[in-house]
Amino acid sequence: MAKCGSAKDAVVIGTDGLDALIKLLAKDGYDVIGPRVESGAVVLEPVDGVDDLPAGWADEQDGGHYRLTKIDSPAIFEHVVGPHTWKRYLSPPAQTILRARKRGKGFSVEEVVDAPKYALLGVRACDLKAISLQDRVFDNGDFVDKGYFARRNKAFVIAVNCTRAAGTCFCVSMNSGPEASCGFDLGLTEILTKTKHVFLLAAGSERGRKAIAELKKKKQVKAAAAADRAAAAKAVDAAAKSMKRKMRKDAARLLAANREHPRWEEVATRCLSCANCTMVCPTCFCSTVEDVTDLKGKTAERVRRWDSCFTHDFSYIHGGTVRRLRSSRYRHWITHKLSTWHDQFQTQGCVGCGRCITWCPVGIDITEEVRELGKRRT
Numbered sequence: 001m002a003k004c005g006s007a008k009d010a011v012v013i014g015t016d017g018l019d020a021l022i023k024l025l026a027k028d029g030y031d032v033i034g035p036r037v038e039s040g041a042v043v044l045e046p047v048d049g050v051d052d053l054p055a056g057w058a059d060e061q062d063g064g065h066y067r068l069t070k071i072d073s074p075a076i077f078e079h080v081v082g083p084h085t086w087k088r089y090l091s092p093p094a095q096t097i098l099r100a101r102k103r104g105k106g107f108s109v110e111e112v113v114d115a116p117k118y119a120l121l122g123v124r125a126c127d128l129k130a131i132s133l134q135d136r137v138f139d140n141g142d143f144v145d146k147g148y149f150a151r152r153n154k155a156f157v158i159a160v161n162c163t164r165a166a167g168t169c170f171c172v173s174m175n176s177g178p179e180a181s182c183g184f185d186l187g188l189t190e191i192l193t194k195t196k197h198v199f200l201l202a203a204g205s206e207r208g209r210k211a212i213a214e215l216k217k218k219k220q221v222k223a224a225a226a227a228d229r230a231a232a233a234k235a236v237d238a239a240a241k242s243m244k245r246k247m248r249k250d251a252a253r254l255l256a257a258n259r260e261h262p263r264w265e266e267v268a269t270r271c272l273s274c275a276n277c278t279m280v281c282p283t284c285f286c287s288t289v290e291d292v293t294d295l296k297g298k299t300a301e302r303v304r305r306w307d308s309c310f311t312h313d314f315s316y317i318h319g320g321t322v323r324r325l326r327s328s329r330y331r332h333w334i335t336h337k338l339s340t341w342h343d344q345f346q347t348q349g350c351v352g353c354g355r356c357i358t359w360c361p362v363g364i365d366i367t368e369e370v371r372e373l374g375k376r377r378t
């Protein structure tokens, strides 16, 4: 697992160096996944080089609102987080976990562990924290999700420190950004001034140090000057200071104390139960399993799929749905995220990425809902 990196040992690379890094990782057998523009959003998909990255694009985000705008700048990481999260690769939306084949009168059954070797390029601090939370979910000490850890342990993580905050970000108040200090192999900060466009690059693991050594051999690395480190720190600090939303520090207590609050009925009049918030959330992990057989009855597969606590089916048990009302489903989701996760995983389940606010079609805002609970007591 990657360890913490330090800006004091950092080097500097240019856009050619970033391109060389992507190609180096591909040559080492990694499927490099990074941000690229598709269907009007920055999504996380395979990238072959620096030309695939979203240079000159910035995102505009607010409750129920996302727009990409072209900017007059070569900046590659001016966008913040989009609708995709890294769980798409580490815990995919559909994964075959068992396969059975007819053998004579019986079946042979094999466990399936599909583990491509991914290099994740552009992991923001909040998403890095989300990955560490999913590590805890998928290994609770008694049970380990083999597929998740097979992918996770192979993954090469390149973090990117945010130099701009989106309108829905609130990672500062969740202690999870905008700077990534641990849990990556390489950490990047984009530095863009009138005279230069470079990336401060720090190693956070032995694998990261080896990658930098390879880039040095290709003459893509320069020593970082004190001015580079200062410019990077200033840009990250400005992103932190510009964040407009924040979560109340006493969210866990407020939610535990307000299970019958009238706000649950109010939010239910707006919530569509569409499950968008859970699909885009980097920490949500609910799943269901489906068994699928071929028409000849020769093979069968067990497929695990993402599911959501916003559906009726999710809480269906022998003859009835436990959480029939939208109010109880919303209450369950937010209470789990911010309060009962502490009992279950000894941490909060939200990293302040803001995706659930941006991608909620009616703009329900998790920070506002908690604030409202704090205003009025039942």
Ligand code: SF4
Pocket (backbone or CB within 6 Å): 277, 280, 281, 282, 283, 284, 337, 349, 350, 351, 352, 353, 354, 355, 356, 357, 366
């Ligand atoms: S609950 Fe919302 S803000 Fe928190 S991690 Fe999930 S998507 Fe991000």
Ligand code: SF4
Pocket (backbone or CB within 6 Å): 270, 271, 272, 273, 274, 275, 276, 277, 278, 310, 356, 359, 360, 361, 362, 363, 364
């Ligand atoms: S809170 Fe918003 S995104 Fe989540 S289920 Fe309700 S309407 Fe959909």
